[in-house]
Amino acid sequence: MSTPPTPPLAQRFVQFALEAGVLRFGEFTTKAGRLSPYFFNAGLFDDGAKLGRLAEFYAEAILASGMAFDMIFGPAYKGIPLAAAVAVELARRGHNRPFAYNRKEAKDHGEGGSLVGAPLRGRVLIIDDVMSAGTAARESIALIRGAGATPHAVAIALDRQEMATEVGPDGTVRDVPYSAVQYVQRELGLVVCSIAKLDDLLQYLSQQADPQLAQYQAPVEAYRARYGVA
Template sequence: MPDTARDHAQDFLALADDYNALKFGEFTLKSGRVSPYFFNMGEIASGAGMKRLAAAYAATLAEAGIDYDSLFGPAYKGIPLVATVATALADHGHDVAFTYNRKEAKTHGEGGTLVGAPLGTRVVIVDDVITAGTAVREAIATIRAAGAEIAGVLIALDRQERGSDGRSPLAALAEDEGIPTIAVATLADVIAYARVNGLGAEQIEAIEGYRARYGV
């Protein structure tokens, strides 16, 4: 039986490759680690690209099998993501309300930090990647303060590497907050994509070495 989740991951990585959002080489990360690959979803900045991206998110969420009734996009990258993912879900007959936040509270008009539909009772946070997890934890606090539960966190790429406490940021969220975490693709998918698409043996070895050194 085909693994449709992995098919979605490979389609997503092909999209990232098409838009140069997935790069191979040497990249110094905020943590100081030198990574043999880098992912910048901000490069996917066209209507066609966002349509494909949202479809990958929506398919991944549908297959996760979690119970939810609304979506939340943390400012700023989560805002276009949550809107387009909601649109992709609607294309499949699933009309889901979405909400996003402002970085600073609005003091006139409707005021506050939340924009869009009222939060549902079970909310999925939609974002790009998680590094330290600070922005997502802030979103969790905002949603809980509004009286809603977090049904899950959906991101594009899980780098599957250890943070300062020896856990990956996704694992830390799952363990500390009791929240399901879902990624469209993982580092293992990146390696599989690199092999299938003819990345040089030396570069693949560098990625494998990075995973052996920092992976979870």
């Protein structure tokens, strides 16, 4: 009897996120004020087994991308455990790299400052969960450059592939015809690696025999049609 082929990384990740309760369907309001039919909350990778499995997915995606980097950076707060877990998993696979993270508030005693861990040097890979508006990436880039290192790449779990928003001079929020990932790639010049994209989620839903899951394909497609980017 032949062994069924292993699903692609992105499809395996979508299934894992669903089983872990991290990817959910329903009605959720995003930071941009949009009513989304799905929600991805990486904070629910909340035990050792889930975090370890998540790190395996990150490591596999990072190594498959072929990106070069000298160290890992985790932006506070969600990026801190992600960076640590990914650093451990990469070392287990023979790719040991130093890592660092930042505090939201600078420490005024002990070693002081806002950066913790290895000194920021060389080409830095930023680890985060999702990229909504690119704000966290810009903050990380400023910290890394301020320390004399080079912000080189970002690895995220899910690329929502939807229009970013920006605030105008009058305070109004408007959609822009590019995603946060595209902004970071085109305007900031960083390489972006994602474990999965919204397209992968739609492909997963399209292949479901379970009507409980298949029912969400149409609303997710409608959301993609309204807010998605190429």
